Amino acid sequence: MDFSTALTNLDTTLGDSGDITFTSGEKTRALTKAWNDPYVWKTGWDTSLSYAQGTYQYTLPAALSTLQDIYISPTGSTQPFPAPIDSNMWEVISGEIQFQQRADYTIPDGYTLYLKGRLKLATTDSISDAQLQEYVLALAGYNTLTMLGHKKANLFVKNDTTMAELIGLRRELLMEVKEMRARLPKQFESA
Numbered sequence: 001m002d003f004s005t006a007l008t009n010l011d012t013t014l015g016d017s018g019d020i021t022f023t024s025g026e027k028t029r030a031l032t033k034a035w036n037d038p039y040v041w042k043t044g045w046d047t048s049l050s051y052a053q054g055t056y057q058y059t060l061p062a063a064l065s066t067l068q069d070i071y072i073s074p075t076g077s078t079q080p081f082p083a084p085i086d087s088n089m090w091e092v093i094s095g096e097i098q099f100q101q102r103a104d105y106t107i108p109d110g111y112t113l114y115l116k117g118r119l120k121l122a123t124t125d126s127i128s129d130a131q132l133q134e135y136v137l138a139l140a141g142y143n144t145l146t147m148l149g150h151k152k153a154n155l156f157v158k159n160d161t162t163m164a165e166l167i168g169l170r171r172e173l174l175m176e177v178k179e180m181r182a183r184l185p186k187q188f189e190s191a
Contacts, residue, residue: 001133002126007031010140022144030143034136035123038183039064041065042129045121049097053109058097062116067092069115082114146172 009018010031030104046061073082089103127133149169
């Protein structure tokens with residue numbers, strides 16, 4: 001499912017293909033926000049780095065949002081699968097992969113580093129996993145309801161909105177902020 005297909009599916013879900021309740025810009029914004037959610041990713045590989053003995057720090061490739069494992073395989077090898085290295089030999093600090101000195105005794109010079117991690121999906125990427133597709137559409141639907149709450153609070157505050165509704169919306173937004181804070185990288189994560 002690409003972004004335009006997701007937008008069509010969101011129109012169907014909302015029953016708003018005529019842009020009556022939401023403008024196309026509002027639906028695009030809601031879907032973009034859902035696509036940018038930290039849980040919208042796939043596992044992938046990056047092979048852009050080679051190990052150089054005596055060099056212990058490497059910049060984490062921008063394509064990876066989180067590094068899960070590092071594998072090695074001789075460059076030009078016929079070995080079909082790279083083997084993982086001990087996770088105690090490396091850590092990620094401020095976007096840099098930091099190897100310990102003992103890595104020189106384990107990883108030969110010039111070996112390709114196979115970095116396994118999370119690839120953050122952009123709106124230009126397609127989502128093939130059905131479960132992730134449904135998650136993005138559900139989150140986009142939630143985002144449109146949040147927009148509707150904002151519209152109601154900002155446009156009709158004098159006529160149709162009660163103080164209780166405003167407080168309820170505020171609580172919902174506070175919960176959303178707390179959830180987003182909880183998703184920020186922690187010290188124990190390799191992000």
